[in-house]
Amino acid sequence: MVTSPAKTDLPSKKDRAGRFVLEDVSVSYGNEKALEAVSFYIEPHKVTAMIGPSGCGKSTLLRCLNRMNDAIDNVKVGGKIMLNDKDIYQKAVDPVSLRMYVGQVFQRPNPFPLSIYDNVAFGPRTQGIRKKAELDQIVEDSLKKAAIFDEVKKSLKKHAFELSGGQQQRLCIARALATKPGVLLMDEPCSALDPISTGMIEETVQQLKESMTVVMVTHNMQQAARVSDTTVFLLRESMEEPAGLVEVAETSTLFTAPRDKRTENYITGRFG
Amino acid sequence: MNNPANTKKNRIIRFQTGLAESGQTTFNGLRNTRGLDSAATIFISVLGWTAIFVLIGIAAFLIQSSLRAFDEVGIWSMIAGSGWFPTSSNARYGFLPAQVGSIWVTTVALSACVPIGVLSAVYLSEFASKRFREAAKTVIEFMVTIPSVVFGLIGLAVLVPLIRQHLPVDSGLVALTAGLVVGIVCLPTIISISEDALRSVPSELRQGSFALGNTRWQTAYKVILPAASSGVFAAVMLGMGRAIGETMVVLMLAGNAGIIPASPLEAARTMTGTIAQETGEVVRGSVHFSVLFTLGLVLFVITFAINLFADMILERSRKKWRR
Numbered sequence: 001m002v003t004s005p006a007k008t009d010l011p012s013k014k015d016r017a018g019r020f021v022l023e024d025v026s027v028s029y030g031n032e033k034a035l036e037a038v039s040f041y042i043e044p045h046k047v048t049a050m051i052g053p054s055g056c057g058k059s060t061l062l063r064c065l066n067r068m069n070d071a072i073d074n075v076k077v078g079g080k081i082m083l084n085d086k087d088i089y090q091k092a093v094d095p096v097s098l099r100m101y102v103g104q105v106f107q108r109p110n111p112f113p114l115s116i117y118d119n120v121a122f123g124p125r126t127q128g129i130r131k132k133a134e135l136d137q138i139v140e141d142s143l144k145k146a147a148i149f150d151e152v153k154k155s156l157k158k159h160a161f162e163l164s165g166g167q168q169q170r171l172c173i174a175r176a177l178a179t180k181p182g183v184l185l186m187d188e189p190c191s192a193l194d195p196i197s198t199g200m201i202e203e204t205v206q207q208l209k210e211s212m213t214v215v216m217v218t219h220n221m222q223q224a225a226r227v228s229d230t231t232v233f234l235l236r237e238s239m240e241e242p243a244g245l246v247e248v249a250e251t252s253t254l255f256t257a258p259r260d261k262r263t264e265n266y267i268t269g270r271f272g
Numbered sequence: 273m274n275n276p277a278n279t280k281k282n283r284i285i286r287f288q289t290g291l292a293e294s295g296q297t298t299f300n301g302l303r304n305t306r307g308l309d310s311a312a313t314i315f316i317s318v319l320g321w322t323a324i325f326v327l328i329g330i331a332a333f334l335i336q337s338s339l340r341a342f343d344e345v346g347i348w349s350m351i352a353g354s355g356w357f358p359t360s361s362n363a364r365y366g367f368l369p370a371q372v373g374s375i376w377v378t379t380v381a382l383s384a385c386v387p388i389g390v391l392s393a394v395y396l397s398e399f400a401s402k403r404f405r406e407a408a409k410t411v412i413e414f415m416v417t418i419p420s421v422v423f424g425l426i427g428l429a430v431l432v433p434l435i436r437q438h439l440p441v442d443s444g445l446v447a448l449t450a451g452l453v454v455g456i457v458c459l460p461t462i463i464s465i466s467e468d469a470l471r472s473v474p475s476e477l478r479q480g481s482f483a484l485g486n487t488r489w490q491t492a493y494k495v496i497l498p499a500a501s502s503g504v505f506a507a508v509m510l511g512m513g514r515a516i517g518e519t520m521v522v523l524m525l526a527g528n529a530g531i532i533p534a535s536p537l538e539a540a541r542t543m544t545g546t547i548a549q550e551t552g553e554v555v556r557g558s559v560h561f562s563v564l565f566t567l568g569l570v571l572f573v574i575t576f577a578i579n580l581f582a583d584m585i586l587e588r589s590r591k592k593w594r595r
Contacts, residue, residue: 071482073402100485110476113499122494123484172480179484 017044017213018083018102018183020065025079026242027060027069033242034060038079040232040248047205047214049228049251051221053266056234057243058217062185065215066102067095083183100127103176104185108192109168111160111175116143116152119160119171123179138178146174147204166197173204184208186216190223202227221267225255233263334572337565341365344559350566356530358550358560365563367570369532373447373540377522380451380536381458381515386508389462393504396463397470398492409467415460424524427453432525439537445527447540453525454518458511465510469503469589470496502589509582513575519544543571 020042027035035057042048050058060069067088069075081088088098100123111119120139129135139156143149148170152158160171169189176184186205190198205227208214218224224231231254236243247254247263258264341350345365353366396405431452432444439448473496481491497504519542527539528549541549547564554561 066483068479068483071479096485096487098485099483104479104483106476106479106483108476110474110480112477112480112495122481126484126486126490126494175480175484 015044016180016182017211018042018181019044019213020183020215021080021082023080023082025061025064025077025081027057027064027078028076028242029072030074035234036242036244038234038245040245042213042215043230044213045209046229047209047216047227048230048232049224050215050217050232050234051219051224051266052234052243052246053236054219055243056236058232058234059187061234062187062215062217065183065185066099066104068099068104070095100179101181102183102185103179103181104187105169105173105176105189107188109165109172111163111168111171114160115157116160116163116171117156120174120178122175127179139174142174142178143171145177145204145208146170147200147207148174164197166193166200169193169197170201170204173201177208181212183213183215186214188217188219191219198223221255225251231255233260233266235262235266237262331569331572334565334569338562338569340562341559341566345563347566350563351570354532356546358554358563363560365560367543367567369530370541370543370546370567371570372532373522373526373545374516374542376447376533376536376540377451377454377518377526377542378512378515380448381455381518382508382512384452384455385459385462385511389459389507389511390466390504392459392463393466393470393507394492394497397467398488398496409464412460412463416464419520420457420518421520421524423453423457424521427521427525441537443527443539445525445539446537447526447533448536450522450524450526450540450542451536453521454515457518457521458514461514462507462511465507465586466500466504469500469507469586472503472589473499500589502585506582506586506589509578509585513578513582516571516578517544517575519548523548543567547571 022041023039025035025038026033038061050062052058063069064077064081065083065088069077077089083098083102086093112122114122117139120142121135124135124138129138140149140153143152148167151167152163152171160168163171169192173184173189190201193201202223205214205216209229216224216228228251230248231251232248233246233254234243235246247258247260249259254263255267258267350365350367351371352368353364354368355364355366356369357364396408400408427449431449434444435441435446435449436444441448477495477499478491481495482488486494522540522542522545526541526545528541528545529539530541530546531538533540547567550560551564554564
């Protein structure tokens with residue numbers, strides 16, 4: 001089931017976009033196995049969508065990719081997750097530096113109670129960038145990439161809470177981009193937003209893949225079909241057994257000619 | 273025909289659903305339980321207002337009892353007066369010694385307990401395991417219930433000799449000693465309320481900060497503390513109110529000298545201490561008696577203002593996250 005990465009598309013040194021290989025990944029909460037035997041490959045400069053019904057472990061799997069599960073008590077991750085040929089669950093790997101490279105946008109917009117500028121400059125400041133001119137440039141670039149610069153350029157000192165929900169979410173994307181990540185994880189980034197804001201974010205995602213790899217969890221199959229290049233379908237078939245991977249394929253293939261009967265049932269709306 | 277439904281006023285708001293005949297619940301727009309309901313409402317309201325009336329009553333009583341002092345001594349020569357000689361033939365009733373004493377004790381108390389208290393709260397909320405936090409919170413809340421006289425005793429036995437040995441003081445009974453022990457008395461209040469404020473910061477902000485590559489400590493001081501600042505500030509204000517009001521500890525440890533203390537290393541007497549010490553000996557109805565009530569009034573106004581201010585800030589911080 002693993003599509004092995006072709007050696008030729010290894011990223012060049014200048015290219016920062018990340019590449020994941022998941023090998024037999026499993027996740028358990030305490031004694032309960034939530035996810036088992038997940039193996040697939042996340043290609044650089046592509047948008048990979050993870051779909052599946054609630055409770056199929058897609059958010060859990062996403063959080064493995066930047067080790068956000070570490071913060072939750074008694075979560076155990078098994079198998080191997082390789083990022084650019086490095087096992088991210090090795091002891092020597094510092095999750096803090098991993099998260100600077102693998103950024104995340106959350107389900108609900110979560111700006112810090114600071115100004116727009118300070119929100120975006122937050123990550124770079126943590127990385128030790130202090131020069132005003134340099135920060136200004138990063139803030140502007142990030143806001144532009146997140147397609148919100150024009151709306152806020154006159155009011156960068158405004159408190160982030162004064163923005164609308166859609167604007168807050170794009171601000172959070174800008175905040176994640178400011179650390180110049182090679183991978184951006186998005187956990188249902190549009191589930192709390194209206195259709196217009198959703199459209200804006202989807203457009204942004206299309207542009208982001210030029211400079212990074214995007215992994216997106218979504219509930220919305222139309223969204224997966226619209227924005228992603230590759231789709232991963234996860235499913236938990238009964239409460240007794242852990243969720244697992246059903247199918248990985250190019251998005252157009254998965255939605256038009258699914259190989260697995262369960263995928264077909266799901267995308268035609270027969271369950272989930 | 274006393275059916276209220278037939279009175280003109282009630283007929284207007286009468287609704288009848290089509291299901292009435294089938295015996296199901298109907299909605300007729302009437303308040304059928306009016307009698308019982310309003311009795312209960314009145315009862316609850318009276319209880320609710322009692323607290324406010326008691327507060328107003330206390331204020332009124334303090335003012336009324338102070339009138340003689342206002343009249344014969346004058347409010348400014350009390351508040352700004354530097355000498356406290358209530359029993360001398362040429363009696364003077366200046367509050368400055370007691371006010372300065374209170375300021376020293378409170379300052380020492382807060383500078384001791386605010387850093388410790390806030391950092392403990394940060395530890396409990398952001399770093400400690402759940403089990404440790406639960407256990408620690410129980411202990412801390414128990415500490416609130418320990419009578420302050422017990423802390424005073426411990427201070428007398430432990431802190432007084434220490435201070436006498438290590439600092440340039442005549443006796444260990446100085447404002448510093450009292451302030452440190454008052455600080456311990458205030459500590460649980462500050463920890464408990466700060467911790468509540470820190471924990472009410474949505475976990476999404478923590479996640480967001482971790483995802484940007486911040487460590488737990490960076491997250492705590494760059495995101496969580498600023499986000500909870502108003503709640504933490506309110507905790508400090510409540511602790512301050514507690515410190516100013518503390519009586520037993522200062523009576524036991526501050527040295528009770530009726531002079532203006534130039535530093536915390538001198539013996540002092542506070543506003544609360546003065547009232548507690550002298551009400552027992554004073555002639556009822558005398559000017560001195562009335563002056564003590566004025567001192568009580570000053571104390572009442574200060575603590576009321578502090579608590580009100582803290583409460584307003586706390587309320588604001590609660591609203592902040594209801595988005």
